[in-house]
Amino acid sequence: MYKTLYDVIVVGGGHAGYEAALASARMGVNTLLITLNKKLIGRLPCNPAVGGIAKSHLVSELDALGGELGRNSDYTGIQYRMLNTRKGPAVQSNRIQCDKDLFPVRIQAVLGMQKHLDIHDDIVTEIRTKGSKICGVTTRGSGDIDASAVVICTGTFLRGRVLIGMKSINEGRMGEESAEELSTSFDRFGFELGRLKTGTPPRIHRDSVDYSKMEIQPGDNPPPFFSRMARKEWKMFHVEHQKESSIGMNAMFHVEQPGMHPWMPGTDQIPCWLTHTNENTHQIIAENLKKSAMYGGLVEGTGVRYCPSIEDKIVKFSGRDSHHVFVEPEGRNNIRLYPNGTSNSLPEDVQGQMIHSIHGLENAEIIRPGYAIEYDYSNPTQLFHTLETKLVENLFFAGQLNGTTGYEEAAAQGFVAGANAAIKVLGGGPFTLSRSESYIGVLIDDLVTKGTDEPYRMFTSRSEHRLTLRQDNVYYRLFEKTKKLGIVDISEIEEISDQGKQIQAECDRLETIYFDGKSLGQMLRQPNFSYKDLPHNVSSLSDEVIKQVEIEVKYAGYIKREKERIDAARRKEDQHIPSDFDYDNVKSLRYEAREKLKNIRPENLGQASRISGVNPSDVSILMMFIKRETGQN
């Protein structure tokens, strides 16, 4: 059941959409999620893997703030791995292979139980405004539905075209209707739309591959989870497990609905497998390039540079005679395997030859071909940091619509947009995250400041403060924002606050206690020295607190220098530029800089300095002018 008036409407049930709807409803405002098919909410259209390098930081930040992607991955995971373990803690990332069938089942159960949230199957064809403000949407099936704020999360569906070889079908992803009308509505309001493309590999039958020719990739034990909830449950399970038999263990935990808790998270992991392409594979692709949608001229949009199609890899890295192919199960009871690394838009017969040339896949049965998809995206420089559009008040855009790729990038934006839409209804200051406190801040600032002309994905190298933006300290660095937002349960907030205080107190203590002429802090900074090796350590501290103390003390010198850089950056961010500032008045500004500044309208000098085409001397000129005009220091 749905009504015809809501506080917030969210359009789209992808990862941006469910996070937006949950954030909004959890802040207590009446929310409606409209999507083409509610049974497909939370679908993982490509690899059911969440996290990986830098993306895992986004998921952890969502968990700290009260988002759902991390928990949902933990509770439906079939394989858990920590990547980059040979590198420092700042770039270590976890990656969870989820069960493709159960991931959406669980998220739908979470949505179904959420107060203040209704869900409606329909297609939105238009947005409606009253003056400069959004007032609702028009749907094909139910006509007009009114709302004070609207969040659009339509992913790859706007004028979506599925492409296989020379075939092009109007679909939002394979087997799902595309959204044709909404782009026209956006055009009318002046939104700048462009075309991007992405792709997916063929799927193969799990009983048709020769595992003996591939290298096994087992999961890690203990499993690296994203969420505090799963970590706590795992710890409790293992303590209790020693006392009692595992029979009935699931019953010990509060299980609201069967879909919410399919198994004890982290148990009974399933391995992935590693194989490689070879010269034969590359030759097959090279000989058939003209038949691929991408190289035969059917695709206009720009593809994902950093997770390219196999055709792209052969053309752009022609010197390499082999590429990794990770063969990954799509679920416990799912017959499909996902050959990660073979995304393509070649005709079906060529896909078959290409797959059969790979060791272990000689007799692979292809269940579904790979394909490319092309869709409209909207220029994200037309958004504020809250993800509200600059053209229509109380209208928000989030997810792949803003030019990103990835579940994690979509979910992070959805959460920020949903929370801000609710704040617009409730009243109160905007919820934004800065580059120096989070990867979510980096993602959004990059999008709204620089825009993108290719699908944007997160990397650790995009952050200038990655030493302090670690996954392990996420609950402490986002603590104040989390508390203010009010989505996370108060008992969790108190627990994190208490742990933060213990970490600080112990770091301080270690610098003041001396042993053999050295402070305990100095001792801990010695290579291969752990907290537990210290004399006078505190045995009652939890593993979580000890881990933080070790990192904070061992890397203290680097962290201090980074904090100084953050303070310097913050001083620039504190210098606000009035929203109606007249750049034409600053005659000494170069023409290019003036045009770029007029287009982006940065909120402060820090953001101005990150606009491409605006150089440091332009920022100095601007700073002096603003100081003179506004009397800011």
Ligand SMILES: Cc1cc2nc3c(=O)[nH]c(=O)nc-3n(C[C@H](O)[C@H](O)[C@H](O)COP(=O)(O)OP(=O)(O)OC[C@H]3O[C@@H](n4cnc5c(N)ncnc54)[C@H](O)[C@@H]3O)c2cc1C
């Ligand atoms: C073929 C393919 C391969 C991909 N490969 C990967 C990958 O390996 N890993 C990865 O992380 N990402 C991959 N992506 C991208 C990933 O799916 C997206 O980045 C992510 O799902 C985007 O989330 P979203 O919420 O923005 O949109 P989507 O997940 O696309 O969801 C859009 C939602 O909006 C609804 N909708 C659209 N238009 C309307 C309308 N007018 N009215 C009502 N509802 C509407 C749809 O029904 C859908 O629920 C791939 C995508 C595709 C299609």
Ligand SMILES: NC(=O)c1ccc[n+]([C@@H]2O[C@H](COP(=O)([O-])OP(=O)(O)OC[C@H]3O[C@@H](n4cnc5c(N)ncnc54)[C@H](O)[C@@H]3O)[C@@H](O)[C@H]2O)c1
């Ligand atoms: N079309 C799209 O929009 C699209 C398509 C593909 C990927 N993506 C995005 O990019 C990401 C995939 O890109 P990626 O190349 O970084 O892959 P990934 O995140 O799946 O893997 C990152 C690295 O992890 C390692 N790895 C991968 N699978 C592994 C496994 N099963 N076991 C052990 N190690 C493994 C590899 O070293 C790999 O380079 C996705 O998570 C998605 O967000 C988007």
